[in-house]
Amino acid sequence: MFTLKVFISLCVILLTFEDVEVVANDVKNLNGISRATLEEIVLGMSDKIKSLERKVDKLGHLEDKISSLAATVALKSEKIEELEREIKRAAVEENGAKETVSVRAEVNNGENPADRSLTKNKLRGMRQVETVAFSAVMTHAVQHLGDKQTIKFDKVLLNDGSGYVPSTGVFTAPLSGTYLFIYNFGHHGTGETWLELVKNGNVQNAAAVEGHFGGQNLQGGNAAIIRVNQGDTVWVETWQVSDVSAQDTFTTFSGVFLY
Incomplete structure (x- = not known):
């Protein structure tokens, strides 16, 4: 009878809090319970344990899905950041091209030779420092x-x-x-x-x-x-x-x- 009590106690550990409370009440009244009733209790606990195991498996699968989703989100975040950098780089290049066109226009339209020389110098400064x-x-x-x-x-x-x-x-x-x-x-x-x-x-x-x-x-x-x-x-x-x-x-x- 003592060994059976230990087995039941171990099973109780795997149960939900609600099931533990129910089984605990049954364990208090083990004295005077027939063998058939006790076997029925054990079989019921076994079914509950299997049910809990299935829930644990589902939680494990859910955890895997969450990890996979987190990895996907991180990858997409990296791609978004890379895209933002590309957009900024393209904007800088576009502004530089517009400025170069503007300076070239100054070079072509300038009337004062000294001013044209300075404007050409500005244009060269865009290419290199x-x-x-x-x-x-x-x-x-x-x-x-x-x-x-x-x-x-x-x-x-x-x-x-x-x-x-x-x-x-x-x-x-x-x-x-x-x-x-x-x-x-x-x-x-x-x-x-x-x-x-x-x-x-x-x-x-x-x-x-x-x-x-x-x-x-x-x-x-x-x-x-x-x-x-x-x-x-x-x-x-x-x-x-x-x-x-x-x-x-x-x-x-x-x-x-x-x-």
């Missing part, structure tokens, strides 16, 4: 410079676009646009040093220092933002005073493409 910048310094002092003598800044710190040539001291613009040029020079001792910024032989501005004592260390310089066309040349040269000197490391020349 172009950077032009240089910076150079003079590594040795030079003396007895004559009038209109180009200063050669021999040490190149930066030369993006390869426009500056240290052996000549001349910058040739590889790209049309607006540039910033800065030049500085050192002066030691008495006397005067005058330099000027030149584009295609035309003076843009000038700078000067005047020393009154032999031990003076002075520095002068200037800057200019000017329009430059592709192929134009820019350099720094002496001006007005002959037999001047420039001090090393203090004498520099730099330029950068702005837009």
